Amino acid sequence: MRLSTVILPIKRWHEGGREDWQRAEELGFHTAYTYDHLSWRTFRDGPWFGAVPTLTAAAAATSRLRLGTLVTSPNFRHPVTLAKELITLDDVSNGRITLGIGAGGSGFDATALGQTPWTPRERADRFGEFVPLLDRLLTQDVVSYQGVHYSADEVRNIPGCMQRPRLPFAVAATGPRGMRLAVMHGQAWVTTGDPALYETGTPQESLAAVYGQIGRLTELGHAAGRDVRPMEKIMLTGFTPDRPLESFEAFVDFAGSHAEAGITEIVIHWPVPDTYFHADRKIFERIATEGLAQLGG
Template structure:
C-alpha cells in the first residue's frame, strides 16, 4: 500500500518502481480525497497516480484499496478504469467498498450517509459497475444511479472485466463479494484495534471468513471462491515490528486461508512508521519462510 502523499518527482515515482524491484505482487493506493492525519498535507488522486505508476512499471499489478461511492459514480469510474486497464496492459484490480463517514463522505456537500444508506448505495453501485465494465452498451435506471446508453468500447483488456476485490464485513457486503468479487478484503474487526489482542483479532477475522464462505454457498458459488486479502495496520498486531513478527503473522493468516497480505509502505513520523530495512527484508525474504 503506497499512499499518494508525495509529489511524483519527489519520491512518488521511486516508491512504485522500488516496489516492483522488491518483487511485490501488487501495489495499491487509497482512493480518498484526503485521509486522517494526512488531511492537511499533500494528497494526490488515485487514478492519475496509478496511471503514472503503470507507465513506470511493467509486471506488478496495480489497484485501489478501496474505491467507494462516497465521491464516485459508476459511469465515470468505469471509463477511467477501462482506460487504466488498457494503459497498464491489463494489470488493474479494483478494490471497492461501501465507504465510511470520514472526510470523503461530506466533501461534495452532502450529509454523511448512515451505514444503511451506504449499504443501499453499494448494493446498486457494484452490479452497475460490473455491467459497465463487461458490456459495450448499458442503460440502467436505479434508485441512486442511472446510465443512459453508456458506451464503454472496447471494454477492459482483462476479460470479461478487471477483477473486483470487495471489502465487506456485513451480510449485504458479503453477498456482493460472493456474487461479484474475485477477491474479498478485510481490515479486521475495528472494535478490537485498540483494546483487543492479536488472538482475539484472528478469531474475529476467521469468523468473517466463515461468513464469506456461507455467502458463497448461499449464492451457489462453488469451486472458485474469492481470494482472501488482509489489509494490515488496523488490527492489534505489529507485523512490521521485525522480520520474525511478520513471518509469524503471515503464517497465522495463511493457516486461515488468506492469499494476500497487504502492508503499508513505511512513512516516517506517521501512523505507518516502520524500519525500512526490515520492510525490504520482509519483501524479499519472508515468502520463502512461509509454508
Template sequence: MRLSTVILPSRRWHEGGREEWVRAERLGFHAAYTYDHLSWRTFRDGPWFGAVPTLTAAAAATERLRLGTLVTSPNFRHPVTLAKELISLDDISGGRITLGIGAGGTGFDATALGQEPWTPRERADRLAEFVPLLDRLLTEDVVSHRGTFYSAEEARNIPGCVQRPRLPFAVAATGPRGLKLAARYGQAWVTTGDPKLFETGTPEQSVEAIRGQAEKLEKACVDIGRDVRELDKILLTGFTPDRPLESFEAFVDFAGRHFELGFTEIVIHAPIADSVFAADQAVFERIATEGLSQLGG
C-alpha cells in the same frame, strides 16, 4: 500466499513518488495499491494526490506489478465515470488493474461534495446498486439503467477491459450485505479485521474475529452455489492489534497465522516517517524479499 503493498499518494511524483512504485516492483511485490480518498485522517493537512492519475503514472513507470485501489467507494464516485477511468487504466497498464471497492466510511470523503454523511444502511444501499451497475458497465458495450441512486443512459465503454470479461473486483466487506456482493461479484474479498479490536483487543481475538468473517463469506458463497475457494482473500494490515512490521519475525508469525485462515494475499503499507505507518525501511524490504519464503511461499 502473495505479498503486496500500499503506497499512499502523499508524495509529489518527481520528489520520490515515482521511485516508490518502481521500488515496489523491484522488491518483488505481487501488487501495489493506493487509497482512493480525497484526503485521509492524519494526512488531511498534507500533500495528497488523486488515485487514478497516480495509478496511471505508476502503470507507465512499471512493467509487471499489479496495481489497484484499496479501496474505492461510492462516497464521491459514480459508476459511469469510474468505469471509463478503469477501462482506460486497464488499457494503459496492459491488464494489471484490480479494483478494490467497499461501502466507504464517515470520514472526509463522505462530506466533501457537500452532502450529509450517509448512515451505514445508506452506504450499504448505495454499494448494492453501485457494484452490479459497474459490473455491467465494464462487461457490456452499451448500458442504460435507471436506479434509486445511479443512472446510465446509453453509456458506451468500447472496447471494454483488456482483462476479460472485466478487471477483477476485490470487495471489502464484513457485514452480511457486503459479503453477499463479494460472493456474487468479487474475484477477491478484502478485510482489515475487526476495528473494535484495534486499540484494546489482542492478536488472538483478532484472528478469531477474522475467522468468523471468513466463515460468513463462505456461507454467502454457499447460498448462491459458489465455491469460496474461487475468491482470493486479502488482508490489509495496519488495522488489527498486531504489529507485523515491528520486526521480520513479527511479520512471519503474523503471516503464518493468517495463512492458516486461508488468506491468499497480505498487504503491508510502505513506510511513511512520522505517521501511523512509520516503520523501519530495512525491515520492510527484508519482509518483501524474504518474508514469504519462511512460509514456503
C-alpha cells in the same frame, strides 16, 4: 500466499513518488495499491494526490507490478465515470489493474461534495446498487439503467477492459450485505479484521475474528451456489492489534497464522516516516524479499 503493499499518494511524482512504485516492483510485491480518497485522516492537511492519475503514472513507470485501489467507494464516485477511467487505466497498464471497492465511511470523503453524510444503511444501499452497475458497465458495450441512486443512459464503454470479461473486483466487506456482493461480483474479498478489536483486543481475538469472517463468507457462498475457496482473500494490515512490521519474525508469525485462517494475500503499508505508518525500512524490505519464502510461499 501473496505479499502486496499500499503506497499512500503523498509524494510529488518527481520528488520520490515514481521511485517508490518502481522500488515496489523491484522488491517483488505482487500488487501495489493506493487509497482512493480526496484526503485521509491525519494526512488531510498535507499533500494527497488522486488515485487514478497516480496509478496511471505508476502503470507507465512499471511493467510487471499489478496496481490497484484499496479501496474505491461511492462516497465521491459515480459508476458511469468510474467505469470509463478504469477501462482507460486497464488499457494503459496492459491489464494490470485490480479494483478494490468498498461502501465507504463517514470521513471527509463523505461530505466533500457538500452532501449530508449517509447512514450506514444508506451506504450499504448505494453500494448494493453501485457494484452491479459497475460490473455491467465494464462488461457490456452499451448500458442503460435507472435505479434509486444511480442511472445510466445508453452509456458506451468500447472496447472494454484488457482483462476479460473485466478487471477483477476486490470487495471490502465484513457485514452480510457487503459479503453477498463479494460472493456475487468479487474475484477477491478484503478485510481489515474486526475494527472493534483494534484498540482493546488481542492478536488472538483478532485472528479468531478473521476465521469467523471467512466462515461467514463461505456460508454466504454456499447459499448463493458459489464455492468461495478459489476466491482471493486479502488482509489489509495496520488496523488490528497485531504489529507485523515490528520485526521480520513478527511478520512471519502473522503471515503464517493468517494463511492458516484462509488469507491468500497480505497487504503492508509502505513506510511513511514520522507517522502511524512508520516502519524500519530494512525490516520492511527484508519482509518484501524474504518473508513469504520463510513460509515456503
